[in-house]
Amino acid sequence: MMDVIPCDVLVIGAGGAGLRAAIEAREALKRGKVVLVSKGLVGRSGVTATACSDRMAFHATLPHTEPGGPDNWKSHAEDIYRIGGYVSDGDLAEILAKEARAVFEYLDHLGVPFVKRPDGHADQFVTDGSDYARACYTGPRTANHLEEALIRQISSLEIKIVDHCMAVDLVLHRGRVIGALGLDERERDPEKGLIVLSGKTTVLATGGAGEVYGVHLFPLCMTGDGYAMAYRAGAELVNMEFIQIGLSSVKTKLACSGSIMRAIPRFVNERGEEFLPRYFPSGTSVAKICNLVFEKGASWPVSREKETHRIDVAAFQEIVRGGRVYLDFRANPQGFRFDELEKRWQASYQREIQKEISAEARAASPLQRLLEINPDSVDWLKEHGIDLRAGDPIEIAPSAQHFQGGVKIGPRGNTSLEGLYAAGECAGGQHGANRPGGNALLDGQVFGKVAGHEAAVEAMSLRQRMEVSPNQIRGFLSRLKKRNRGRNAVDARQDMQSVTSTFASIIRTEEGLKTGLKTLARVRREGIAVDERGWIYAMETANVLDVAEMVLRACRIRKESRGPHLFFAYLEDSQPQPTRDPEGRKYVVIQKQGDKMVLRKRTPVKLWKSHLSSLP
Numbered sequence: 001m002m003d004v005i006p007c008d009v010l011v012i013g014a015g016g017a018g019l020r021a022a023i024e025a026r027e028a029l030k031r032g033k034v035v036l037v038s039k040g041l042v043g044r045s046g047v048t049a050t051a052c053s054d055r056m057a058f059h060a061t062l063p064h065t066e067p068g069g070p071d072n073w074k075s076h077a078e079d080i081y082r083i084g085g086y087v088s089d090g091d092l093a094e095i096l097a098k099e100a101r102a103v104f105e106y107l108d109h110l111g112v113p114f115v116k117r118p119d120g121h122a123d124q125f126v127t128d129g130s131d132y133a134r135a136c137y138t139g140p141r142t143a144n145h146l147e148e149a150l151i152r153q154i155s156s157l158e159i160k161i162v163d164h165c166m167a168v169d170l171v172l173h174r175g176r177v178i179g180a181l182g183l184d185e186r187e188r189d190p191e192k193g194l195i196v197l198s199g200k201t202t203v204l205a206t207g208g209a210g211e212v213y214g215v216h217l218f219p220l221c222m223t224g225d226g227y228a229m230a231y232r233a234g235a236e237l238v239n240m241e242f243i244q245i246g247l248s249s250v251k252t253k254l255a256c257s258g259s260i261m262r263a264i265p266r267f268v269n270e271r272g273e274e275f276l277p278r279y280f281p282s283g284t285s286v287a288k289i290c291n292l293v294f295e296k297g298a299s300w301p302v303s304r305e306k307e308t309h310r311i312d313v314a315a316f317q318e319i320v321r322g323g324r325v326y327l328d329f330r331a332n333p334q335g336f337r338f339d340e341l342e343k344r345w346q347a348s349y350q351r352e353i354q355k356e357i358s359a360e361a362r363a364a365s366p367l368q369r370l371l372e373i374n375p376d377s378v379d380w381l382k383e384h385g386i387d388l389r390a391g392d393p394i395e396i397a398p399s400a401q402h403f404q405g406g407v408k409i410g411p412r413g414n415t416s417l418e419g420l421y422a423a424g425e426c427a428g429g430q431h432g433a434n435r436p437g438g439n440a441l442l443d444g445q446v447f448g449k450v451a452g453h454e455a456a457v458e459a460m461s462l463r464q465r466m467e468v469s470p471n472q473i474r475g476f477l478s479r480l481k482k483r484n485r486g487r488n489a490v491d492a493r494q495d496m497q498s499v500t501s502t503f504a505s506i507i508r509t510e511e512g513l514k515t516g517l518k519t520l521a522r523v524r525r526e527g528i529a530v531d532e533r534g535w536i537y538a539m540e541t542a543n544v545l546d547v548a549e550m551v552l553r554a555c556r557i558r559k560e561s562r563g564p565h566l567f568f569a570y571l572e573d574s575q576p577q578p579t580r581d582p583e584g585r586k587y588v589v590i591q592k593q594g595d596k597m598v599l600r601k602r603t604p605v606k607l608w609k610s611h612l613s614s615l616p
Contacts, residue, residue, distance in 0.1 A: 017424025084432025433563020486527025
């Protein structure tokens with residue numbers, strides 16, 4: 001017996017953006033019903049509920065934030081637009097920066113335990129790509145604390161929560177989204193587990209697509225469901241080639257940034273050989289390489305604009321040659337001298353000291369330095385099976401961490417389909433090639449609020465809700481059965497992950513992307529069959545296939561390097577192709593037309609003209 005759930009505002013996804021959208025929709029609706037759908041359990045699944053790092057940032061411009069003054073948010077907007085490589089929308093950057101204060105104060109009011117200075121202001125630090133200290137934090141669990149506070153607020157409001165439901169397809173009526181059809185992940189029979197979600201308006205907040213890659217930092221449930229549903233329904237997507245990728249622990253999924261790099265470990269292969277010097281120009285000094293390793297701590301995602309990308313390229317090429325690579329904290333890189341670090345890095349190191357040791361001990365090994373500046377990280381790694389004190393190395397690999405693009409939104413969180421909104425990592429256009437560190441959490445709160453409010457306003461303007469028809473339900477079940485053919489889903493997903501991790505990771509080439517697309521086409525021809533993992537896994541794998549094709553096609557059309565998209569002439573090259581400005585300052589729009597995936601370039605909305613003179 002299928003479950004039919006009608007509502008005024010339907011929110012799909014229960015991470016930070018989805019929770020904020022549901023709260024805002026509930027508060028904006030005078031009357032009516034809000035339904036929040038989660039593929040897992042609310043508060044226990046998704047990125048916001050599970051993410052952890054050494055000091056997780058929530059980027060926000062507050063009244064006391066540098067450079068100060070009532071218009072200090074404008075420098076934040078300029079950073080978003082500039083760091084994005086001019087392939088994001090300036091009007092969305094303005095909204096993010098201008099609304100940061102309000103969403104921070106809301107979270108602070110809800111009890112998120114942001115670290116405060118003695119004067120009562122939020123403590124803030126500098127993150128990737130920013131000149132000013134804007135990053136607020138609670139510690140390693142900033143995202144978790146944020147989610148917990150939003151869940152407390154949700155529990156006080158009249159919002160229906162539907163757990164364990166995977167939304168599979170959006171439902172349209174005359175080009176308008178009128179809800180979604182989903183499956184109960186606990187039910188093995190799709191007809192028995194069918195859930196009909198009927199809404200006047202719908203907000204997608206399903207997060208990113210970590211499972212598109214073999215190595216990633218996402219929970220396993222992140223399979224790009226929102227991207228794929230929106231694409232199949234005909235919505236526009238944008239910037240899908242821009243995926244933040246960085247070197248991370250294979251075993252623990254810990255991003256090896258911050259203090260881990262600032263301790264200057266050795267980069268070694270399976271044979272214990274230091275390999276970094278081989279990937280730098282002949283004659284590059286040890287001091288130069290070690291200074292870049294230190295800088296890598298503050299530029300963790302690979303980026304064309306940072307010379308530290310040489311480190312990512314070196315690790316990737318070493319892995320491609322058939323080996324595994326590690327960070328070794330037992331001994332210094334050959335020829336390393338602490339006093340040869342640039343003065344600014346030495347000063348930065350001094351500011352991080354937690355348990356000061358002697359100069360001799362500091363110079364002795366990376367382990368001693370890590371214990372001095374971040375002893376908690378050593379303990380955390382031991383708890384998770386890597387004992388640095390006992391000499392264990394950290395195996396590392398390039399890992400997908402954040403999708404910069406997504407379902408194209410406008411200033412109201414609206415998409416190209418009537419009745420459909422998007423927020424958080426599921427949405428696209430607000431960030432370009434890169435983003436300031438900590439802007440992901442901010443983005444989910446700002447556009448979660450915007451999308452929830454606008455979806456509620458539109459719902460109130462509609463007299464009646466369109467019901468999902470019996471024919472649409474029958475068609476959905478028929479499509480499910482037709483999808484259930486071909487290779488088992490586990491093997492098909494592994495093939496796709498191999499393609500993306502090989503051809504759309506640190507190094508992208510024309511030849512590699514062509515080869516990868518041929519493999520994806522074969523997987524699509526063969527089909528994906530339900531195996532022992534069940535229907536949900538098979539449907540997720542179908543979504544992974546759609547998103548993987550979007551990523552590879554977007555990579556192939558951008559024949560330049562920008563942000564994390566490093567386009568090489570040949571796999572063996574040491575340096576990527578240059579950035580091509582101004583012709584490269586367009587984003588790639590993806591849309592399904594008939595049975596074809598169509599890609600075209602579009603000029604983004606520019607930041608305010610009166611400030612463009614300060615931008616190159």
